Amino acid sequence: MRFIFVHGTGVRRERYDELFRWVRRGLEERFQDAEVVPFYWGDTFGSSLDAGGASIPGTATTRGTEDPEEADAAEWLLLLTDPLCELRVLAALGATDDGLAMPGLQSAGERVADDLRKLPRDLSFGSHDDDELTRLLQDTGLLNGYADALDELADSDEFRDAYAVVQDDVSAAELITAVSRAVVALLLAGAGEAVVCTGDERDRMVDLLSGRIGGTARGALLRASGVLLKLGQRLTPQSVLDRKRGEATSAGASAVGDILRYQARGGPLRDHLTQLIAASLEPPVVIGHSLGGIALVDALALAAIRQEPLSVRLLVTVGSQAPFLHELGALAGLPPGATLPPNFPQWLNIYDRRDLLSYLAAPVFPGDPRVTDHEVRSRQPFPVSHSAYWKLGAVYDRIGEALR
Template sequence: MRFIFVHGTGVRRERFDDLFRWIRGGLDERFPDADVVPCYWGDIFGSSLSAGGASIPGVATTRGADDPGETEAAEWVLLLTDPFCELRVLAALGSVDDGLGMPGVQSVGERVADSIRKVPRDLSSDSFDADELTVLLQDTNVIEGYSAALDALMDSDEFRDACVAAHDDFAAAELTTAASRAIVALLLSGAGESVVCTGDERDRMVDLLSSRIGGTARGPVLRASGVLVKLGLRWAPQSVLDRKRGEFTSAGASAVGDILRYQARGGPLRDHLAELIGQSPEPPVVIGHSLGGIALVDALALAAVRQQPLSVRLLVTVGSQAPFLHELGALAGLPPGATLPPGFPRWLNIYDRRDVLSYLAGPVFPGDPRVSDHEVHSRQPFPISHSAYWKLGAVYDRIGEALQ
């Protein structure tokens, strides 16, 4: 009995040899006379960075940590992650209260808090003019969170602690600027992907909020920023992000690139599979993992639609996205919503619900007796679960049952 194994996305020779060794061992154990044929396509039909990654920003050149833009970005990485981080540092850096405050006299921290408390919350009110800040909040798609951001600031322990620690006019100015930056950070982080905001717009929002609270535009250079920017630069400087982006993109080029290349130019791989199946001395069992399963479904469906069906004893897809792509109307071999054509072989689809790249075929082709799903349990999280099938005896047992 002949088996043909077709690997999935991102697999290259060394990885394929490891996988094939496990698959051949599992099949040999249950089918002693098995002729297991490898179909390795990664080098010929897989993707590669033809220009050596020249399209990836920051790979060829990187900027140093003395770049002002990098320093500013490091500050806002921290603020977007933790909008109150500067206020927390200000509270820690604040001078100790000497207890000599005048009875009945409002402290500088209380004065800042009172100013923020009096800032109008409802910018949509007809009685409130659409000033520059209102227009800016609208243009950046963050205006809906404005009132909630002000309230969140006032309710935070970090702001209250920073108010207590402020005992002079300079500290009050620092507090005003830090509070304004915290509000803007809350707005930007809360709006998520709907935000459309440049660095200039972000800084202008901080200036306008500071002025509205009672401070001066731009405000002083915060002591808190000096502390936090060192942490930010260690955490995510642009030079590090550029390097990591290059490493990540290059390493992931084959995994994602194989999928994209197949979707755009999958014909040669499908033709190769059809030729390999056609050369088999007997109808083979074809086993496709991940993208390999997609290519097999496409090749078999296209041949059947052309009324030149490929002679296959059983199609086995493992951890495959073919059913999901058909739901999307993205399979090359089947029009959106189409049923499997006459001449398409029996199809065993094996999945593990912990593998987020595996999908059910039966519900997508309801009532078709040729299609069956079988669940296995690797007890591994994703992405390990996506490759763990080949060490599960249940996979080979189920293939054996389908062939009886």
């Protein structure tokens, strides 16, 4: 069975190769005869800042979080924005405790600090390839930043203030959990959108780090969590982006620019995609992520309207904006308000409500039995949620169900 994978916005060669590896693995594990064909367009049809970002000024708005299921995502949203915030809260809470340190004895907090400093920094893959933490860091693209994250946390004023007020084992367990979460948050924040990490992988890394510092399982329930949750439900990283708009916009210019360039000059990309599909010896399954899904919907719709339909077994869009663009009347392949043309293939649209770049297709084409939406949950906040699909078994399982 032939699969064609089309990437999304902001992806260039190294990043595409990583994503394609996960897509191919997921498909080959479920389809013994899978032939997974790459369609990489970033270098040829992607965008760049020709003037080096000279056009970027700097303000934006903020928005809050309202969904009660956002508790986990809201806390990590704050941690990704400010990885050491939980330690500051713990230090402030501990400063009000009445516990007294015993003169001449090492406190519980100092023991945690010693255990953190003794952790090995070198987890280079190969020498520790049987270690679960090493494998997780490697698979999520976080291994190279591990040593720096440990050192940054161990040398921080926030950590010193937090462990200085810890005098008993209960508070030490709480500190261990906060430290582990902070290290993982530093890794994720440093990697940004380049990371491919689910919520389960993130939580497992926290567990493994906690165990190495002397904790057990997920550790104690943090008193700081209630504070973070309340803040997380009111804030987003937007305030940080406002202060660093130039840096943030330049780093993410290809993601936004690819969409704008495609909207203005998407014909050549669609033509190349059409040629690849038409050259297939059997009707392929075409899978498009983000902007890749838009290009597929456009190409298939335009071909059907020209009465030259492309033979496709199944269209799969993942984290895609195609339905939203059509609702806006901005989809190149369909006139505003138009229904899908005859000979348009079956369409499976996969989304994650935490992914702010994913949209529903079925309500935009009401009553069309060819269109199906399916929700998956990575348990990650945006933007990490936009890339986490490819490590979720539910994505490939749902594709298999649609094909059956």
